Amino acid sequence: MRHFVTDGIALSLKGMTHSSYAAVVGLATALENAFPMAYTCAKEDIVSYAWTNNDGARIYLYDNSSGGLALTWAALDSFEELLVLAYETVANCEYCLEHPEENGCIHCVVANRWYTNSVKSDRLAVLELVKEMRTVLDSEQPKVSANALPTKTQREGVEGHFGRTMISNGSLVFTGKHQEGFVVASQPFNGAEEERLYEIIVNGKTERYLGRYLTLLQGDVEKWCLSCGQDGIERTVERCPTCEALL
Template sequence: MASEDPLDLFLVRNSAYFFGQSCEKAIVAPDKVQFLVDHILCASRELPLTREDSQYWPETQYYNVVKYLHGQGSLELVSDNPKKYSNKGVIEKFGLRGDSDQYSVVTPRQKIVERYEFKDLLTDAYPGSILNIMGSSYIVKEIKFDSKEILLSDLPPNLNGSYTLPVVKSGISNLREESQHKAAKIPTFSGELTVNNSLEEYIMVKPGGKKTQFTLTQKIDPYRLTTIGMWLDFPEDIYGVLHAIEHLIRVVLPWMVMCERGDLGSLIEGNRIYVYDNHTGGIGLVESALPMVNELLQRCYEVVISCRCENGCPSCIHIPQCSTRNEKLDKRGALTLLAGILGHKAEAVNAGPPVAFKTRTELKLAARHIEKQWNDK
């Protein structure tokens, strides 16, 4: 069933592209050492590792990883004949819901209603932010970092219908280039990078659109994510144009590498768009996309050219993950730039295949009016 997601609507308008594809290509790389480190640590906590365990992983990598973890102090030798290695307690670093610490959300009635990772404090649960949980609205009163608790207060009546927006400052550091994809139509690189996110201010938006900016009443340490990513250098540094292309990449790439949109992150600096695995150390998603950069840009072009809106909509360049609520997006500029890179003729924005309605909502509203006309006859 298609939703109003940009990619879903693109596939509805271009069904041949969907049905003409081979089976999905899942990104599975169990033999990569960066993944074996986690897997072997978890396995060693259940039972000590023995020689027989080498059958479950590539033998050479298995012994190398065990030797490495033992040298790092994460595994200890508990038996010398035969050799057995056991976990030294670092398993607590692994969580099913993410890589960072979990913070409990506590209501004024002392009930835990939700849990957030530390990185989510900067975007969702910072002091002063409004949270809607289980049909009730709250405002974050305080974060207790020692006990990892987010304390809530009931939302005052004068703030009903209001919402908050974080003013997150992001940047890239510790960039280490590992490879360049020379076949791409624009310079494309990949390697390690660190994403730095910090929050000092937020915006309160009241009903009617009135915005007021506030400074955080409580300091939150910056969140730093060291991961694997790629960066694309475009010939122009017009923010609105690159912002739209960044959104298109966030729409298309998850389908090409089979992941959730939240598994990827992105950032613009100057004329460069960074795309990275939104997981500590990377999980191989962006690396697998490096040889497909030309196809990625082509798919981005097809999504934007096939949407008949004029300035951008949820069917093409608007995404819910945008921290600026889809402001400063230049759809026409993105179309022109992508057409130039790919060698296409810069067609009109609405030159896609004829479509009566862009979204299911429009279709249903039109049907409602038709029904009224029938009833009036």
């Protein structure tokens, strides 16, 4: 399994009568498609994932980059606006209006990724689910769990965090070019304050990649401090051992 550590938010849907699997996965894609229209980012910067069970459903929106860029935090501040935008995009999808028998396409509720080929989204079910969610939001505010990301107001009142994740030396990574290699070194990248440049041994040769293009296959992640530059910090450590900045 390929995985990486990133930032994201989780939307928990409980007690919804229209939360079928086809509706939930379709809504996840609709939110993913609508996000770049509401916030400054590229479509490739955001990824979604969803599942359902007997206890309810959950939708994940997360940053499609190693370490995360906190892009999805914005959804906590104006989720209702994002939901409305997603609804309008799905309801007014030109292709689906011209081909109603399709009941969903890659422009609205169908994820255009190879590993979602077997997932069947339902456009009409998505619209019904969003209507129900908007009715609930009109009567009560969504609950933010204690381990969720802070809202904008909360973030402004908290001391800044200077910790970012980095892939540990010796880890096996996928480079995105049908190649795998081992990390031998990394350093902050001058062109981006929160990015690192990694040296990877691929087929006996040393190549360099930005962290955003790497996927961790086997190994670990650590923290590095933006305040003083200290890296290789155990990821459970909350303050930098060099400058004591909050990580």
